Each structure stands twice: as C-alpha cells, then as structure tokens.
Amino acid sequence: MAAQEALHFGRASPLSLPLLTGDTMSTEMPQLLEVGYIGKAHGLKGEVVVHLTTDRTERVDVGSSLQARGRWLTVLASRRHADRWIVSFDGIDDRTAAEAVSSTALLAAPIADSDAHWVHDLIGSRVVEVSGVERGICIGVLANPAHDILELDTGALVPAPFVVEAADGVVVINPPDGLFEVYEV
Numbered sequence: 001m002a003a004q005e006a007l008h009f010g011r012a013s014p015l016s017l018p019l020l021t022g023d024t025m026s027t028e029m030p031q032l033l034e035v036g037y038i039g040k041a042h043g044l045k046g047e048v049v050v051h052l053t054t055d056r057t058e059r060v061d062v063g064s065s066l067q068a069r070g071r072w073l074t075v076l077a078s079r080r081h082a083d084r085w086i087v088s089f090d091g092i093d094d095r096t097a098a099e100a101v102s103s104t105a106l107l108a109a110p111i112a113d114s115d116a117h118w119v120h121d122l123i124g125s126r127v128v129e130v131s132g133v134e135r136g137i138c139i140g141v142l143a144n145p146a147h148d149i150l151e152l153d154t155g156a157l158v159p160a161p162f163v164v165e166a167a168d169g170v171v172v173i174n175p176p177d178g179l180f181e182v183y184e185v
Contacts, residue, residue, distance in 0.1 A: 032067060032107035033120070035059045041098035042086050048098045050078070050085040050106065059108055060085045067107040117166045125171045127152055130164060135180065138171055156183045 036059065039049035050060060059066065060078040066089075067073070073089040092098055110118065119141050127135045127150065136152035141160075150158040150171065158173055165172040 031109060033110055034105050035066070035108045036106045038068060038101050038104045038106060039084065040102050041095050044095045045088070046092040046094050046098045047086050047088050048092070048101065049081070050087045051083075052085065056111060058111075059106075060087055065108070068101050068104040073101075117160075117163060122150065122166060122171060125166065125169050127158065127171045127173060130172055130174045135173070154183060156180055 033054075035054045035056070036050055036052040039051055041047070042049050052059060058064065060075055062075055062077060064075045065072050066075070073091070075087055076090050077088040078085050089101075092101060122138050122141060125138045127138055129135060135156060135158070136154035138150050139153050140151040142149040142151055142157070144159075146159075148160045150160065150163070150173075152158065156179075158175060158179070162173045162175045162179075163171055164174050
C-alpha cells in the first residue's frame, strides 16, 4: 500500500485502517502516495474509469503522471463523470489495453502544499496542547463527515479543527476545555 494524501485533512486513498484520510507508507515506493484507482474500461478507445481517493483533482489534469503497477501513465484527457473520472492515458489505446490496467491502484508523487496536513506526515507524530501538555501519539486519522479526527494511542480522539500546527513530528492542538476528561477516568 502507498502513503495516503490529505487535503486540509483530506484523502488520497480508501482507508484500510482508521487513519487520517490516508495511506500507509509503501515498502516499494515510499515517495509515492496512493491517490486513486482505475476501475473498469470505458468504451472501445482505451478510456478507463478513475476513482480518486484524494481531494486533489489536479491528479487527473492533462499531462499528469500516475503510476499503475510500476508503469508511469500520462493523462491525455479526462472528464468528470458523476463521482469519478473518465480518463485517457498515453499508450492505452483500446479496450484490451484498458482492461489490462483495470482494478489498479494509482500512485503519484506528493504535491507541495504548505497549507495542507498530510496523513502520512501526521501518523506517528506527538500530539501536544498549546499549553505544552502531551496528549499522545497520532496513530491514525478517521474520516468523518464533519471533520477528520486524529486518533491517539491513548484512545483520545481530536477533531481536525483543533490542530493549530503540524511540523517536525509534532502536532500542536488547541482543544476546548473538557475534551480529554472522558479519557482521564
């Protein structure tokens, strides 16, 4: 599996663990993130259905490079189709070629974004309140309709809006009074 990508706590791939909208680090290509997957072939001209598991739709912009089964694919064309994308890749010119890459994870290099907190960077980070009180280690990020939630090794859950800063293996939070009382029994 590859490292997962997040928006401001967004997703890059379906979570197999209760992690931040994210991926786990790949042993094969640790610099790549899982950003989606190819579903089925679409039509006869080599188009495929792509399901993005990231909020970064530029992953399917014309000219983007994605890796599938160790092979780099360049996006020639893409268009939104309901909650997925119909994509043409260079070198995939017919239905047979499209079927050969179906059911494949798509990997890509991380996108530099100073405003985003990436799941793979948060996992394993110490979580500390602005007052200096240590609250544990982030072991995952849970996808939640309202906000993503940091899961700590202590069992505590911290909604993403309380994250003030995340850098150098430390996540600084500013939680409301009482958030951790339920965990201090």
